[in-house]
Amino acid sequence: MFRTLLGAAALIATLALTGCVSYNVTGPLGAPLHPAPISSPRTAQIADVQVTAPGIDEATRTAISRSLTAQLTPYVKSAGYFQQLSEFPTRLGEDDVVLKFNMTSLKGHRAPHPGYLPGALLTLTVWIWVNGPIYVDSFDLAGDLSIVDRNGKELASAREQLKFERNVGLYGREYWAPTQGAKQLNELVAKLLDNASARLAQR
Structure with a gap:
């Protein structure tokens, strides 16, 4: 019994060595989450x-x-x-627009789940093997999108923030191949584009 407990404690200590990790969420964006709700007849450039x-x-x-x-x-x-879509240095036409993105928060963080160590110890690591949460991933992403004409006049804009937390267990994809917030960044970009393009269509 003592050896089993000692082995469990050693395993838990090994898994806990990673501690907390903070990073910048940078993608990759991947494919769009959905087709554009509104499609503009204009030509656009990405600044x-x-x-x-x-x-x-x-x-x-x-x-x-x-x-x-x-x-x-x-x-x-x-x-x-x-x-x-056109690319610089292509000259903008009279009705063309430029999309200006500004990423104001790109925080990603992974920390041990507060119930992980006591849960794993009390259950002799059964907590781990039944996919009890080991980590908590949290994200705080925010950005602005301004759509301007060729003279720099703002035609539409959007500002969005996305905060998200999820538990990560041993059998979850995020444990073995973490995407580090790529899906959440995709969602933020989609919200910015959806809202700004809807406001542009109202002009």
Whole structure:
């Protein structure tokens, strides 16, 4: 009995060594969650994504900006938010627009579930094998989208925030191959585009 308990304690201690991890949620965005609810007849360009989320050094901001900018053009095109997309340095027509994204929060965090250690000890690790929660993933994502004409006049905008928590057990996909908030970032981008494009259609 003592050896079993000792082995269980050793296993739990090993699994708990990872502790808390904080990171920036950067994607990949993947495919759009749904087709655009409203498709604009305008041609659009995607400006370089601004990353003003706090606590990120300049080199990382630049890398995130380049990555998201490259992903957004095929994302917007695939979802059908605009009739056509062009890329800089193509000149904008009179009715063309520019989409300016600003990511103001990209927080991802993984921490041990508060019930994990006592639950695993009290059940001699049965907690783990029946898929009891080991980690808690939490996300705080936020961003703005401004749609402007070729002269920089704002035609429509949206501001969204997404906060989300989930438990992660041994048999969950997020335990073995964590996506680190990619789906949540996709959802944030979709909300920004849905709301801003709906307001643009009202003009």
